[in-house]
Amino acid sequence: MPRNVRKAYIVCRRCNTRFTGGYCPYCGAENGAARSVLGRGGLIGGLLRFLFSLVILAIILSIAFIVLDYSASASGDAHGAARAILDSARYAIPASVLDFYASIKAQFLDRWITQIIEFFRVLFS
Secondary structure, eight states: OOOOOOOOOEEOTTTOOEEOSSBOTTTOOBTTOOOOTTTOOHHHHHHHHHHHHHHHHHHHHHHHHHHHHHHHHHSTTSOHHHHHHHHHHHHHSOHHHHHHHHHHIIIIIHHHHHHHHHHHHHHTO
């Protein structure tokens, strides 16, 4: 019985190229996969995603620094590791940023943390 010697071609959905095999030879899509929403955007889209990830990372690090600062100062010498991390971070952060953090802490954060602690004391008492 004769075999069909024609190869089965796949049409890439990304660049409309006919090919055989596992990957498109022109755009590299696997088996002619559909267009990815995150794959497009060009240079500006990639730059904006990068800047957005830097902002998110800065927010996460600042929250971690604030939590470490309050946990180390609230318990005195009981959290030596938190105090060591804070001291090493304070050597790496510029003095002007630490001064700005101290002013924000004195104006807003201390009052806000006190209200949160008082809320949980009332809630759990």
